[in-house]
Amino acid sequence: MTRTILIADDHPLFRQALAMAAGNVAKDARLVEGATLASALLEAQAADDLALILLDLKMPGAEGFSGVALLHAEKPEVPILVVSSEAAAGTAQKALRFGAVGFIGKDSDLSVIEAAIADALTGKRLAAPVDPLLDPVAAQIASLTPTQLKVMLGVMQGRLNKQIAFDLGLSEATIKAHMTSILKKLDVQNRTQAVLVAKALGLAPA
Structure with missing residues (x-):
């Protein structure tokens, strides 16, 4: 059974780093890339076996949490792991509220990124903060x-x-x-x- 991992980031070098991490964790996975939100959405729509989305919050076509919201709406059953340069706790909490399963900073070590990818692929998700409003x-x-x-x-x-x-x-x-x-x-x-x-x-x- 095949599975696809989508890497959505506009920086070629960081896409390469994420591809290396994803390949180390899921050697059987097919890796596809999107450098804009529009291209990432097209790749998500085309992949019937999509298993994970690695998403940069700040990429062309995305502002705020629109990327998370749109990809989650397109593929609600697929885990989204946000990889961002924004390390504020509030950013992580909002990403989780919009459908992400995890959040890691771009300055994280490769081992940390690989561990987060492995957790997302096995269904582990961070708990979103509870806000009754x-x-x-x-x-x-x-x-x-x-x-x-x-x-x-x-x-x-x-x-x-x-x-x-x-x-x-x-x-x-x-x-x-x-x-x-x-x-x-x-x-x-x-x-x-x-x-x-x-x-x-x-x-x-x-």
Whole structure:
């Protein structure tokens, strides 16, 4: 049985380092790479045997935790291990809230990265912090489909329905239908409230 590991990072040298670590841990795995969020999403969609995503938070097309949220929405069953230069505890906690299973700094030793990859592949995950106010909102955002999440990010950028429709290659009527579903899932009345909900969790637009 084959399995694929996706390495999503815009720095070639760090992708090479992550590939070395992943190869050492999972010698049977096929390694694919994405240098932008868009290319990483395409690789994730194409891999039926995707077993793990190694994700840099800051890569072209991703801001805040939009990369984690979008990849988790696309492949909710696949563990996402965030590898980031941001070592703040708050960053790790928010990444976990959006669907990541672990968080390690880019300055970590190779052995630490390999151990984290091994843990993620065996199903081990760090416990997300409990927040009675934010957790229900996170669950609501997690209920959005990949397309709905992309529409939500477009709204956060201040784009009109027709502009979002053009960006996603959909009709304006389809975007309106998605907005109706988004408002219902987030339990809000309008676009402004939906944006506030997303920003409350640090979900920045791509």
